Amino acid sequence: MATDAADRVGIGWRPELAAGILLHLSHIDVLEILADSFFAAPRRAIAAMRALGREIPITLHGVGMGLASTIEVELPRVEHMARLADVLQPESWSEHLAFVRAGGTEIGHLAAPPRSVSNAEGAVANIERAARVVGTAPELENVATLIEPPGSTLDEPAWIGSIVCAAGTSLLLDLHNLYANARNFVRDPLVLLAAMPLDHVRCVHLSGGRWIDAPSGAKRLLDYHLHNPPCEVYVLLEHLAAKISRPLTVILERDGCYPPFSVIAAELDAIRAALAKGRNRRVLLGAAA
Amino acid sequence: MSSPAFEAFLARLYTDEDLRLRYLASPGAVCRESKLSNEERIALETIDRDGLILAARSYARKRRSTCSLDELSLGKRHRRAAGRHEER
Numbered sequence: 001m002a003t004d005a006a007d008r009v010g011i012g013w014r015p016e017l018a019a020g021i022l023l024h025l026s027h028i029d030v031l032e033i034l035a036d037s038f039f040a041a042p043r044r045a046i047a048a049m050r051a052l053g054r055e056i057p058i059t060l061h062g063v064g065m066g067l068a069s070t071i072e073v074e075l076p077r078v079e080h081m082a083r084l085a086d087v088l089q090p091e092s093w094s095e096h097l098a099f100v101r102a103g104g105t106e107i108g109h110l111a112a113p114p115r116s117v118s119n120a121e122g123a124v125a126n127i128e129r130a131a132r133v134v135g136t137a138p139e140l141e142n143v144a145t146l147i148e149p150p151g152s153t154l155d156e157p158a159w160i161g162s163i164v165c166a167a168g169t170s171l172l173l174d175l176h177n178l179y180a181n182a183r184n185f186v187r188d189p190l191v192l193l194a195a196m197p198l199d200h201v202r203c204v205h206l207s208g209g210r211w212i213d214a215p216s217g218a219k220r221l222l223d224y225h226l227h228n229p230p231c232e233v234y235v236l237l238e239h240l241a242a243k244i245s246r247p248l249t250v251i252l253e254r255d256g257c258y259p260p261f262s263v264i265a266a267e268l269d270a271i272r273a274a275l276a277k278g279r280n281r282r283v284l285l286g287a288a289a
Numbered sequence: 290m291s292s293p294a295f296e297a298f299l300a301r302l303y304t305d306e307d308l309r310l311r312y313l314a315s316p317g318a319v320c321r322e323s324k325l326s327n328e329e330r331i332a333l334e335t336i337d338r339d340g341l342i343l344a345a346r347s348y349a350r351k352r353r354s355t356c357s358l359d360e361l362s363l364g365k366r367h368r369r370a371a372g373r374h375e376e377r
Contacts, residue, residue, distance in 0.1 A: 069296055070291050070292055070293050070295075070296060071293045071296060099296055099300075101300060102293065102296035102297040102299065102300040103293070103294075103296070103297025103298075103300060103301070104297075105297065105300035105301055105304055105305075106300075106304075106352075107300050107303050107304055107348050108304070108348050108349075108351045108352035109347065109348045109351040109352075111299070111300075111303060111344070111348070113291060113296065113299075114291040114295065114296070114299075114332075116291045118291045118292065119291035122291070145340070145344065146340050146343040146344040146347055147336075147337050147340025147341050147343070147344040148337040148340055150299060150332050150333055150336050150337070151291055151295055151299075151329060151332040151333075184340075212343060214339035214340075214342070214343055215338070215339055215342050216338075216339050218339060220339070220340070220343055222343075222347060
């Protein structure tokens, strides 16, 4: 199914999906490589990825820097990314707007930091440090959270907007993360989408999650990457494609419970269909204006 | 509002079960023990309790998994997978 000529659809590289990806390369426009899993990889594994990068555009995706923090990013972590980027020559790299450690404590995952002016200033300083070392600024991904971040004085779109504007970088908009945060904290996902700094979006992540029970009996949506994206996330993608003119690169993320690749391929087709519907709507809205 | 001390306290609250249980039983007392500003203490006393418990569980599960962030960065996962015969 055709989308706008400049929109691209890809998938996160996972060793478990390697055979399917290699067999369906003509169906995939771009591969996103989980950078941290290659920082200390054997030379042979990196060489294989470099060879793959000659066949298909690749991007690097980091998870361990903890850029959204008042604490200075650890330089060796950034240098790992710089070395890998130097070898693999990706077209871009990305990291999360999260903190993952503080005061010697490793949280072990991407935690939403206090959404405040001082945290945003710390994030911008860290992004600039990372950009100086790697050579280019990262695209920045919004994270899902089960907890309303304590100490927040800004709402999520204002906090993200202040960072991407000050750092002059792009937003990697994870639509399932956005959907989860909207559902967990009683906001309309479409309103939350509209409030995001959409002019900065170049890349999109799509994934699935599952509902979990809170102690109070309420339910919250956990971003889990083991399921197909729910239809509401495709609706968000369609709205996004209708709202912005910039070409989008959409990456499907899957971290386990891998289905047959035919299921993955069907999801890639569904992404193309949602993009095409959004682009068509944009054309119709433009014609009507 | 955010400071290195506040982020460090949050990181402990998310990962240290004893601290979290004491905090959930008596947020004010635990906050008074901390060296945080008044503004930061107030923010902690009104924390999203459901969210804290669920997030802490989720982070703990991630730390127990085979590919926590630090393991990924340190390459332990690859070294385990590659075994002794893989070249470095």
